[in-house]
Amino acid sequence: MSEPSDEEASATTGDEEPGKPGEPEKPDPATATGKSEAGEQKPDSDPFEAFAPVPETVPGRVRRISTRAATGAGRFLGHEWTLAAIGSVLLAALMTWPTLKHPASTIPQDIWDPTLQAWQMSWAGHVLTTDPAQLWNANAFYPNKYSYAFSDTLLGYAPAGMIGSGPVAAVVRYNIIFVLIFALAFFGAYALARQLGAGRIGAAVAGAAFAYAPWRLGQAGHLHVLSIGGIALALAMLARGHGFSLTKGYEPDKRRWGWVVAGWLVAAWQISLGFGIGIPFAYVLLGIVLITAVLWGYRHVRVWAVTRPFGWKLLLANLGGGLAFAAVGALMAYPYLQVLEQHPYARRSEEILSLFSPPIQGFFISPPESWLWGDAYASARQSLTWAPEMALLPGFFLYGLAFAGLFVSTWRIRHRVYLGIGVVVSIMLAMGTHGPGDGEFGYLALYRALPGFDGIRTSGRLMVWTTLFLALLAAGAVSAFARQAVELFADRTQTDIGTRAGFWPRFATLIPLVLVLIEGLHIPYPTNPAVPKAPIAMSTLQGPLMVLPTDELTDMNIMLWSTDGFPKMINGGSGFTPRNQEELRLAMQQFPDEASVTALRDLKVRTVVVIRSRAVGSPYERAIDAPIDGLGLDRTEQGDVVLYKLTD
Template sequence: MNGDGEATRSTGADAPEGSVADGDAGSRPPGEDVTPAKDTQPAEASATATDTQPAEASATPATDTQGPADPWGAFAPQPALAPSRARRWAGRVGRVLGHEWTVASVLGVLLAVAMTWPSALRPSDTLPEDLGDPPLVAWILAWSGHAVTHDPTALWHTNAFYPNRYSLAFSDTLLGYLPADVIGTGWVAAILRYNLLFIFAFALASVGAYALVRQLGANRVGAAVAGVAYAYAPWRYSQAGHLHIMSSGGIVLALAMLARGHGFSLRGGYRRDLVRPGWVIAGWLVAAWQITIGFGIGIVFGYVLAGCVLTGLLAWLLRRWRPPRRLVLFNLVGGAVFAAVTALMAYPFLRVMQIYPNVQRTVADLKHFSPPVRGLFVAPRESLLWGTLHTTVRESLPFPPEMTLLPGFTLIGLAVAGLVVSAWSVRARILLAAAVVVSAICVLGTNGPFHGWLGYVALYHLPGLNALRTPGRLISWTTLLLGILAAGALTGFARRGEEARGDRVSGRPEALLRIAALIPLALVVAEGINRMPHPVVPAPPAGLAKLPGPLLILPQEPLDDELYMLWSTNGFPTMVNGLSGYEPPRRAQLRTAGEKFPAPESVDELRAAGVRTVVVLRSQENDPLKLTADTEALGINREDRGDMVIYTLNP
């Protein structure tokens, strides 16, 4: 630009070294002639160029930029070629497959398959643990899919527990698994669905805990230890028959997303520049999904989230935290969705409490399931490493299935080390240790200080908690907190090793230290290896689903009822049989009448209740000949069909 503010035209001679004055000549290879031949230029183009050339430019003498060819031009690097579309897509796929979260997810699934083996080998005819609660949960999953696809208004009024209503709310519903519930029909599909979700629950728990602890600031090994310990702690196998308790992965995944969305970690605290409101919405949605799994572990999770909200509100009132307005808005929207889903899920359970007042648990019920202190250090019989060694002390527990609560000795040792050496601050370590103690006290129920009044019994009076009866299941929170402490220890040791190495190039000692860091992970995995049984599920009698209902199947032992419920997934006939966490009075009355069948008063009571068919299974009944009563005098018809003795109660 000249002094008058007019732009001057730069020539090749005025251009800086290494630049090209001609607009498109810069892309030509070195040594190539950049001046077009004069005899090849069209006359019209030449004339046009002359007519449109500014006077100043035309007055400027032309400079010959052509020089002798550079003999070293052949050694110059060739211009980079633009990658093809296929190569670009391959690069993107490679980055996705090699990403930490992809690797963690794949390894989490593979570990879940290995630790639950042979669920993946025989997923259509076996169930893990036993034929008690797993058939019940398989029926719950199947009924949800059947009701949604056939009559959504009947979702909460199942085919079992006739004639009681809202029977789906007698236990946790696992409605969050509905996408899988609508696939397939019949009892084989129900078993297959259960096994796949059983594996998925373990995988989600390990990956979710890994994501949470990584977000808090742990290194990969520390986060892996916390994830494996949370998903495969020895105590979990005492609950292996309860898929709704195993399905805790949504809890840690939601906490990980919420922490990421708020820009929070234990190493960096709150960082406004790392706030990601989108992750906040995702975290609240995952939390809402977790509530749809069930209130068995969802109620406590809801109170934990409420505590986090109150803590954030207090920090805002004390001017210790000033979140962006967008973050506040996204929390309000996500929290509203979570509250709405919780209210919708709670309504049927509140109706059950209104219809059946005796459904609420008492402190006496809580006492029956409260473990002693030694239960925190006892492994269930399914533990391969500790099961046999703990047989004597385990048998001394009043109710071992709910009182063998060992989180893992390796995990406890690493957590203790994390109080001394850790990547977390001293204040964070003190708070984590206090939380471990508080959660462990609550786990003890009425066996805590002052008969539990300094722990779970005081919390038991909060809304919703009085519907729970097993305080030992809070051990999952103790395990998570121990895992965070352990991850801090491993991360702290790794950081000290890096500080000691300084700027020295890594060598064999450092490589050996990295390998040694995997030893705690291997020990945690070893404590999680189990010998869980996988019994074969007997097939239902042919034609059972086609019998006119309502029907009653005999004998009706508790575990037999759960198997009958699974069989009923072939068509879902209306049946008196049913077993869950609660038995309504009317169901108990009909059960008593069934035990006296075919006594005249039993037949009359069943007929008055609307029961049309009574089925006696020869393979289950010890003395079927006692049912050869005078059926004509009782007004019933008898038919022998395979393993079934079928009695039809005439109106």
């Protein structure tokens, strides 16, 4: 027989320790296992319990799925990119306030270009769901063809244009997109800075500088100029897909062909928003591709057969993505080329370019919409011939941080030099005809050599690239400051005193972010005027029609009203005025008379709408109550509207 264990010996000899007073008596181990003191099995106990543990309860399928979903949702919601995206939207809503206060009745900046752009999004959404073949032949500017290409189209926002209909929906849609483009600009620059190797706070500074630079406040009425987030986001995705950063260089094990494809698709979407910003972006991408191909070929062609440092998947992803980008660019370019062929005067001449070229002091002058600097630079803006396009201050705090980033940075010295050169070159190009040699060695060289630049009116919008280079320099500086703050107190974080002492240096790294955001604040009260309401339901009118009075700005309001049914109409406002429209506007100043009515009949116009309150005091005042005998017109009045019908 085997020797009894220590526990069995103590149980039989009575050597167990007696319980202390007031404590419950410990259960007998034998009793706990279902055995009697003699070792016999109790009748009411499980006979297998003594030989095996109770089986573990296995959760059901529903519970397993819900647990995985909860865990995945928690990881997703707590991920850096999710928090960055949510924070970008919340910050944009705050920085653009009160845009979302009355989104159905007010619009940012003014009631001219924004109403045109609200129409653009609505038209794209409407025609792509009804008659896609007529996309470029819009209802405005009748009877001109390719009229949707008379200005930057914002075609990339067409999916939003498919939601809702009518002027109110168009205004709500515009206001939501207006807020989201600031969020995308912040998020795109944040992602780019992080991918290149910046810390979180440094990347946030880059995002804030790129999205809320003071010069962008002066462009608040130009949605196509503000829509730059796709530039930074596409560059971030392409860098991530190629495993490239400024701090670690090229890391082949981190390359991901899916991110490369995504980057090219975002770039294609960006160029679909308009060529004013898109053409320089396309040439920048082309330059990056060519330079990268040359450098990579020089360094790796000899070892390709051995190491394949690039990879076929990545190569095919670039070829496919690049072709998709080129295809979108070509499809967008075709209607614009047709417009230039039919209206050659729409091409921007060197005289027009000179008129809008900013001088060097413009890069240090704030637009009037700036809360911090607007009033301080009121007199300085008077020295500019066209202040809305020449007050291009990216931010004094940003200038300071970028300058510091040349000397103290998380980037390598040669990368700081490249970014600094980018700042200088982009400013020289943005100066247009005020650049070196009156622009002969700068923008004019691009204007004359590269297709597409002759369609850009304002060279100052290249400030997009100046701001991006400055933002990356600033991100490098702030990241270095934050890292040094952490290293300085790393050996003191084990004690409470050290933890409290280390909090303040970390908190101090947020100061640059706050300063950059303060520079981006706008004066809220005059920047969201009420949108004029349509005086008559446009869907009830028989087209083609014409609304009086008519001019470039007034017609932008009329275009918004036409989203109620999209009737064909003569009216339309854009970056240029077709000659036939200009001639008819002049003739209609004598309406109703025989010449103007004949001109309308030749164009098969059936309806003329005169807005009484706007016509009074204008060249079209005669149309309110002039005699119509013998002209084949029927005239009725509906409130503020005088309605003419051309009879057969």
